Amino acid sequence: xxLHQPARGQGYRVNVDAVLLAAFAGQHRRAKRALDLGSGVGxxxxxxxxxxxxxxxxxxxxxxxxxxxATKNIHANGWRDRAEARVVDVTDVGTVPERAADLxxxxxxYVAPGRGRLPTVGARARMGELxxxxxxxxxxxxxxxxxxxxxxxxxxxxxxxxLQSAGLEPKRLRLVHARAxxxxxxALVEAMPGKRGGLVVEPPLFEREGRSxxxxxxxxxxxxxx
Numbered sequence: 001x002x003l004h005q006p007a008r009g010q011g012y013r014v015n016v017d018a019v020l021l022a023a024f025a026g027q028h029r030r031a032k033r034a035l036d037l038g039s040g041v042g043x044x045x046x047x048x049x050x051x052x053x054x055x056x057x058x059x060x061x062x063x064x065x066x067x068x069x070a071t072k073n074i075h076a077n078g079w080r081d082r083a084e085a086r087v088v089d090v091t092d093v094g095t096v097p098e099r100a101a102d103l104x105x106x107x108x109x110y111v112a113p114g115r116g117r118l119p120t121v122g123a124r125a126r127m128g129e130l131x132x133x134x135x136x137x138x139x140x141x142x143x144x145x146x147x148x149x150x151x152x153x154x155x156x157x158x159x160x161x162x163l164q165s166a167g168l169e170p171k172r173l174r175l176v177h178a179r180a181x182x183x184x185x186x187a188l189v190e191a192m193p194g195k196r197g198g199l200v201v202e203p204p205l206f207e208r209e210g211r212s213x214x215x216x217x218x219x220x221x222x223x224x225x226x
Contacts, residue, residue: 020150021188024174032054037060039085063087064087148191173201178207
């Protein structure tokens, strides 16, 4: 898969979280139409297409420059008939395509405005309000749709509360740890409209064994399809 992204120090650069989210979202069934909120250069949506876990992906981001780069990535991989990138600010919920997707994926900002220090351009791309992305996800979901998020494990209760406030109930959870014996680094959560309860907690994913990627992480990185 070809991925163009900003040079170091010039913008937010993709990390393994995009691959983890795409693998988690595509684990059980292929989506007909996926919506990638705050897509950046399109890494999550591109991974869904590469693994053939979505027939079509709409990538939305408020930054025109990264949306242009996402379009470049779509064309570079030969997927212009299966994907599109749009300039959309998800905090303006009325601009988000309504009930357009059976799968929403989102790697939202990890830092709320005014909280913490953001010394680089790339870090500033990770600033934003979580609630706006969750409301946008709820708007974008069609009937029986699923929304999948990746978020810091230390803020899992915040994510859960915001999901439930928007009418989305967590139904599947997987925690990702850097190593066995370490606290969880991020949480992968799948939520759906519906009644509370029925949460499935999957086995944890440990990313490294010693200095090497774990077999579980290697399997995620190497998989072409789920």
